[in-house]
Amino acid sequence: MTFNKQLLFSIGFLMLSLSCFAQNAQQTDSLLKVLETQKLPKNEKATLLRIIANDHPNTDEGIRYAKQSLQIAIEINDLVLQGEAWEEIGTIEQRLGNKNNALDATFKALHIYDSLNLKDKQGASYAQIASHHVGEKEYDLAIIYFQKAEKIFSEIGDDFYLAYVLTNLGESYRFAEQLEDATTSLTKALELNKSFKNETIESYSLGNLGMVYAAEGKFAKAKIFLIKAIAITNRLGDVYATSIFVAALGSVYEKEGDFSLSESKYNEAFAMAKSAGLKEQIRDFSAVLTGFYEEQNDYKKALKFQKVYQQYQDSLVNKENIQKNEQLKADYEVSKRESEISLLNITNSNQKKWVFGLITGLLVVLLLTYLLYRGNQKIKKTNTILSDQKELISKREQEKALLLQELNHRVKNNLQMISSLLNLQSRELTGHPAQEAILSGKYRVEALSLVHRKLYQEGVDTKIPLKDYIQELVLGLFEGYNVKFSPSFVIADISIGIDVAIPLALIINEMVINSLKYAYQGVDEPLLKIVMMQETTEYLHIQVIDNGVGFTQDTNEKDNSFGLKLITSLIQQLEGTMEQINTKGTHWEMKIKLS
Numbered sequence: 001m002t003f004n005k006q007l008l009f010s011i012g013f014l015m016l017s018l019s020c021f022a023q024n025a026q027q028t029d030s031l032l033k034v035l036e037t038q039k040l041p042k043n044e045k046a047t048l049l050r051i052i053a054n055d056h057p058n059t060d061e062g063i064r065y066a067k068q069s070l071q072i073a074i075e076i077n078d079l080v081l082q083g084e085a086w087e088e089i090g091t092i093e094q095r096l097g098n099k100n101n102a103l104d105a106t107f108k109a110l111h112i113y114d115s116l117n118l119k120d121k122q123g124a125s126y127a128q129i130a131s132h133h134v135g136e137k138e139y140d141l142a143i144i145y146f147q148k149a150e151k152i153f154s155e156i157g158d159d160f161y162l163a164y165v166l167t168n169l170g171e172s173y174r175f176a177e178q179l180e181d182a183t184t185s186l187t188k189a190l191e192l193n194k195s196f197k198n199e200t201i202e203s204y205s206l207g208n209l210g211m212v213y214a215a216e217g218k219f220a221k222a223k224i225f226l227i228k229a230i231a232i233t234n235r236l237g238d239v240y241a242t243s244i245f246v247a248a249l250g251s252v253y254e255k256e257g258d259f260s261l262s263e264s265k266y267n268e269a270f271a272m273a274k275s276a277g278l279k280e281q282i283r284d285f286s287a288v289l290t291g292f293y294e295e296q297n298d299y300k301k302a303l304k305f306q307k308v309y310q311q312y313q314d315s316l317v318n319k320e321n322i323q324k325n326e327q328l329k330a331d332y333e334v335s336k337r338e339s340e341i342s343l344l345n346i347t348n349s350n351q352k353k354w355v356f357g358l359i360t361g362l363l364v365v366l367l368l369t370y371l372l373y374r375g376n377q378k379i380k381k382t383n384t385i386l387s388d389q390k391e392l393i394s395k396r397e398q399e400k401a402l403l404l405q406e407l408n409h410r411v412k413n414n415l416q417m418i419s420s421l422l423n424l425q426s427r428e429l430t431g432h433p434a435q436e437a438i439l440s441g442k443y444r445v446e447a448l449s450l451v452h453r454k455l456y457q458e459g460v461d462t463k464i465p466l467k468d469y470i471q472e473l474v475l476g477l478f479e480g481y482n483v484k485f486s487p488s489f490v491i492a493d494i495s496i497g498i499d500v501a502i503p504l505a506l507i508i509n510e511m512v513i514n515s516l517k518y519a520y521q522g523v524d525e526p527l528l529k530i531v532m533m534q535e536t537t538e539y540l541h542i543q544v545i546d547n548g549v550g551f552t553q554d555t556n557e558k559d560n561s562f563g564l565k566l567i568t569s570l571i572q573q574l575e576g577t578m579e580q581i582n583t584k585g586t587h588w589e590m591k592i593k594l595s
């Protein structure tokens with residue numbers, strides 16, 4: 001029986017790195033009292049609000065205090081405080097399960113830290129982004145951002161946070177089944193930890209190494225490391241981690257055929273989770289015990305744990321629904337409270353100026369009455385002239401819209417005709433070396449045609465929806481190359497202008513065609529992922545990732561030198577940057593200017 005992956009816990013960088021700042025509920029109350037009773041400078045008030053948000057037991061109140069901190073930081077134009085507030089908002093949104101909001105807030109913090117060149121905060125933001133991807137089981141992306149954080153903390157010599165990042169990076173490698181890389185990262189974390197002897201890092205690194213060795217079939221080593229980890233987490237009172245490691249140890253015994261010890265460890269882990277009220281672990285351990293007893297033909301016990309599994313599964317599903325409802329309710333209450341505060345401020349201000357305003361108002365009314373009487377005749381004449389001009393302008397705007405729509409339609413038709421001619425020409429050149437160049441030109445023309453077709457469908461608007469546009473472009477290439485698997489998209493719901501859409505279409509066209517032509521030879525489970533997120537109102541962050549045979553500069557210059565030159569030229573045209581990241585496969589990361 002294979003150990004259930006759901007039992008393999010995630011440490012979570014933010015939980016650990018911020019734990020040193022955590023305060024209990026009593027301390028939070030004290031800070032709130034300071035906030036209410038003392039007149040603090042705005043920068044100190046913003047910092048205090050952020051600390052309260054971080055530790056507040058009510059997550060909905062926490063997000064409200066974090067937003068107040070951000071507002072004050074914007075008022076005093078303190079970029080560091082703004083970045084810290086956005087970082088806190090991202091952390092709380094992640095706890096609430098709002099992935100898009102969390103990523104958006106964290107990217108805003110990162111953009112500020114980049115502009116200020118604050119290396120330590122850049123590293124923390126990269127690690128926070130990585131933790132978002134771990135939560136969504138996007139381990140390849142998590143590894144990329146943990147690697148960026150690792151590089152930064154290594155450069156600035158912060159071994160303490162470097163060890164935390166390496167522990168999380170090793171765990172992400174383990175989830176991604178890159179076991180050799182996981183062993184390297186976790187071993188390095190343990191080595192760094194020797195200087196400051198943090199038991200949390202030690203126990204989690206040992207436990208993860210134990211599970212890596214178990215996955216590699218090195219059961220003797222796995223048992224040694226898991227037993228050491230259990231001893232430390234027991235001493236720390238970390239029931240959650242202890243139960244996970246005990247269950248992992250039970251899996252090792254089961255793989256060795258020692259079913260008695262395996263059963264004992266599984267039941268021990270289940271009992272610990274139940275005693276601590278860890279609902280998710282109770283559900284997962286009961287699922288493991290159900291499968292274990294089924295293989296032992298003990299169907300009575302299997303049925304018993306199956307019922308427990310179903311009970312807690314239903315409870316957790318119901319809990320998620322309740323949390324969503326509570327989140328909607330909390331958002332409404334926060335918005336309502338802010339509106340009430342704003343209304344009270346307006347009311348107080350109006351009361352102070354009521355007498356003066358009343359007198360002034362009467363004088364203004366008398367003056368306006370006189371002016372309206374004198375201007376009435378002029379207004380009638382002016383309205384007649386304006387009405388005629390408005391009608392003429394409206395008519396010309398309609399004509400302009402029809403002409404623009406017709407222009408896009410004709411450009412689209414002409415480009416489609418060119419594409420058809422190139423297609424016919426390529427058939428005449430079957431087997432000829434020039435056929436591939438003709439087909440490449442055909443797909444470039446079709447990418448341009450798609451822009452004008454979208455503009456024609458949208459009417460007079462000069463912008464097109466990015467998500468629909470890129471998906472249609474890539475799916476068209478997949479159909480043209482008769483590809484059997486489906487691409488994956490994570491694309492922001494925004495619109496872009498034609499000046500960006502046309503070069504972007506050609507860039508994506510070249511990269512996707514290159515992957516489809518060269519990447520997947522001998523790859524059993526091919527994948528292609530396209531990520532486009534708006535980091536700021538000015539820049540678009542783009543990633544094109546495949547798990548193919550990889551890419552080298554020499555290979556590309558030999559097979560597709562024109563394509564690379566075209567991509568480089570278009571990136572420069574968009575005032576952007578392009579970087580190739582070394583992973584298994586090919587990973588392009590770009591930033592382009594949206595306007």
